[in-house]
Amino acid sequence: MKKYITANIITLNEEENIKIVIKSVQEVCDEVLVIDSFSSDKTCQIAESMGAKVVKQKYLGDGGQKAFGAPLTKNKWILSIDADERLDINAIEAIKNIDLESTSYEAFSFARKTFVGKNFIKLWYPDRVTRLYNRDLCGYSTEGGHAKVESENIKALDAAMLHYSYEDYSHMIKTTHKFITRGARISYEDGKRASVFDPFVHGIGALFKALVLKGGAFHGIHGWNVAVISAFSSYMKYALMLEKQENE
Known part of the structure; x- marks a missing residue:
């Protein structure tokens, strides 16, 4: 049974994902709104063919883009979901069982299971x-x-979710x-x-947190891969900030 919920999906060149994510949310949503950042592929055509309303908007940042879509929905309850996400079967059932008309809550959160390729990354779970x-x-904050x-x-x-x-670790490194x-x-x-100490402090801190505090050292090669990439990400963020400061 569908609820009076609008799915809000932000997209940019998501023709590989858009059909699957729309099918996922149509299990519980009676409206699908796609806020597209001027895709050059078939994202918009596919979305419209599945009954979604498509609005084009220059990218405002994740929060800004998702906030932009809120006033355009016909329902007051909004399910925000990214094109590379899906509702698990238990999430579909959980949403169906919520009495949205009488609930005292303003919002609901989900645990998120993230994958690199076909590999579930335990290190990042539950990632509410x-x-x-x-x-x-x-x-949404903008x-x-x-x-x-x-x-x-x-x-x-x-x-x-x-x-x-x-898609794989190569894709993860490029995205990082x-x-x-x-x-x-x-x-x-x-x-x-x-x-000058921040890159080392944050890089080593991220590695320690991932491997020791979150137990990534015991999650096999995937735990180590993600921990090392996360540490590199933390290190380089502050290294790039230092570079900007030197170029002031």
């Missing part, structure tokens, strides 16, 4: 994300590099480079400054 929310009571629903009244569901974030560059730029523009 708030994605189902009442737009009349809360919404500041910073990470999109987040701002609410203090969130119910954690015993349900999962599947996140097929990376983009996030490192963006993270360093945003921090620098926000007035934050790095010391």
